Amino acid sequence: MSKKIMDPQSEGADLPFFAHLLTSQSDPAQSTNGGGAPTYHCLDSPCTKKYPSDDDESTTWFKDSDG
């Protein structure tokens, strides 16, 4: 029999916690004093952004296809 998570202090939360963090804190890269992350940009002109390809996990898109 599974045990359920009971947390009366936090019942009713509609947002996933990560979504709360996204909305409750400003993006440090967008702040005026954060300075972004210029050393981490991709290297071509259409790719001058803050968060390049670390998130391009090579197999992320190989989800199970039969599930």
Next chain:
Amino acid sequence: MREQPCVLLLTHSQEPFCTERVAGALLRAGARPLRLDTDDFPLALALSGELDPAAGGRLLLDGEALTVDAVWLWRLWPPRLDAGLAAPHREAALRESMTALRGLLDLLDDAPWIDGIDANRCAENKARQLRLAQGLGLAIPPTLITADPAAARRFWGAHDGQVVAKLQTSLGYSMAGGGGLPTRMIGPADLEALGGLRHCPMMFQRYVPKAMELRIAWVDGRALVGGLDGARCGVDWRHESTASWEAHALPTAVHERLAALMRQLGLRQGAIDMIVTPSGDYVFLEVNPHGEWGMLERDLGLPIGEAIAQALLGLARAKLRERSER
């Protein structure tokens, strides 16, 4: 016997730098790099697989059997489907295209890979990375992965509120950036929202004070290391840093432990993130099997593409010899 090794480079059409670095190094060494932009399949890439009851399987490119001596897996991207495809068909086409591509690439199982698809999937398990690292004597931050708000609240209290939260996967894929969640410090006001963990678990770690942030491009036992001044980095240097990359050398003991970790993970390449604390301790955070290293080569001149090419060449030449002896 064919003398020029052929190395297949799996990447995508927007990849701006790393692939060409590896390809250039392969060319200079006399090998033939073959770039395959995986997002071109199936719209613009004529890949087929034949499975013959007698002869077995083979991969065809433009109708010709493709024989490669090594494979570099850098990126596998989903297809750029025709814009006119209706939404209900698009999802099926996307899923089927990626499944078909996985099957086609499996027909290259006779070639050595850096690194294989299954090895990557296994190695991307962050809890496994931390477990293995700790077992090998590497320092790791106290870590909690949970969907239990009470557990997260206790962890936060036990570490005096010096706790960060992170996701183990990206929120989306793209070169456009901006879709990620930076590692965040958890403040008292955030505790009231912990109930949201029931929708999605997160990883919590004690914040590690930093003298330096390291990104280590690991290639077949070699560590090519860039460091950022920790005082000029925010909680997540990828999103907040005014520091410039500087070269760094790992202590031998740390290098040896990382080598053992990468062996256990089954990886020849990866981008390892570590923190050097003000007291000089090296704390392991994670390995991204395909973490970005282009900025280290660009800014510091670290020969990462060359190192990858040499590793591929070593495997390719051995495979060529093996085939000639059959």
